Amino acid sequence: MANNKVHKKLPKLEILKRFIFITIGSILMGVALEKFLVPYEIIDGGIAGISIMLSTLTPVPLAVYLFVLNVPFLILGYKQLGKTFAISTFYGIVVMSLTTFALHDSGAFPEDKLLAVLFGGLILGAGVGLVIRYGGSLDGIEIVSILVSKKLRTAVGQVIMVFNLIIFIISGFVFEWTSAMYSIFTYYIAIKVIDIVVEGLDESKSVTIISKEYDEISQAIMDRLGRGTTLLQARGGYSGDETQVIYCVVSRLELAKLKGIVQSIDENAFIAVEHVSDVMGGNFSKESIH
Numbered sequence: 001m002a003n004n005k006v007h008k009k010l011p012k013l014e015i016l017k018r019f020i021f022i023t024i025g026s027i028l029m030g031v032a033l034e035k036f037l038v039p040y041e042i043i044d045g046g047i048a049g050i051s052i053m054l055s056t057l058t059p060v061p062l063a064v065y066l067f068v069l070n071v072p073f074l075i076l077g078y079k080q081l082g083k084t085f086a087i088s089t090f091y092g093i094v095v096m097s098l099t100t101f102a103l104h105d106s107g108a109f110p111e112d113k114l115l116a117v118l119f120g121g122l123i124l125g126a127g128v129g130l131v132i133r134y135g136g137s138l139d140g141i142e143i144v145s146i147l148v149s150k151k152l153r154t155a156v157g158q159v160i161m162v163f164n165l166i167i168f169i170i171s172g173f174v175f176e177w178t179s180a181m182y183s184i185f186t187y188y189i190a191i192k193v194i195d196i197v198v199e200g201l202d203e204s205k206s207v208t209i210i211s212k213e214y215d216e217i218s219q220a221i222m223d224r225l226g227r228g229t230t231l232l233q234a235r236g237g238y239s240g241d242e243t244q245v246i247y248c249v250v251s252r253l254e255l256a257k258l259k260g261i262v263q264s265i266d267e268n269a270f271i272a273v274e275h276v277s278d279v280m281g282g283n284f285s286k287e288s289i290h
Helices: 012-040 046-057 062-076 083-102 113-133 140-152 156-174 177-199 214-225 252-265
Strands: 204-210 230-235 242-251 270-276
Touching (some): 012 046, 012 062, 012 113, 012 177, 046 062, 046 140, 046 156, 062 140, 113 177, 140 156, 156 177, 204 252, 214 252, 252 270
Antiparallel strands (some): 204 270
């Protein structure tokens, strides 16, 4: 039987939105590299870090290495990562490379190295975060890490961390060890900013509640928080009693209020809270908060 499922194309407005934010993000990364980090021999992780070291050791501009070293990894991961991701990533890499080329040898900003580390990390993280949020990437190491993690059956984050650790150690020999330590600090700031840009400041939490008063608690959450709840059929492992477990997702700011609601009804209720990286659909929106 033929599969008649048709994949819908992205709306033109959504494509334009991606194009704009990937452009902004790529420019921000290029500015962070050439104006804040490279003049002080501070590197980023991944291909950008390798490119900075190579551009320092050779007369070839940073922009050339950023493009030449990233593209092969993009081609390598094209089939596994999809056409849209590949096109978005390629476009972002081109814009980033052109930005660094335009700013090459334009001088450092600011003159204070510590400020360069702080603001360089912020701008770098904001740029990379925007590109990731809108469906692309700016570093081939991430693509390689995805492929390696599939082969080794390990977490992508662990593979990236190992790659970057090696790069930072090498940078200690290429530059000074103080520069390597500044680079690690910059990378840490960038990672934190990336998380904020990709996930947002108002983090979501999934909450699992076990209580005999599940009907009353579920109704109170819907009435007082405006959040939908799901009742899951369950059985106690020790007692064997049939019961229902309440599952819901709330914003970080609503978590304390939810706990108060639950404990006002059943002070012995079991509450488990987990971080949720992203929420889509349903009634989960700021407008539904009461």
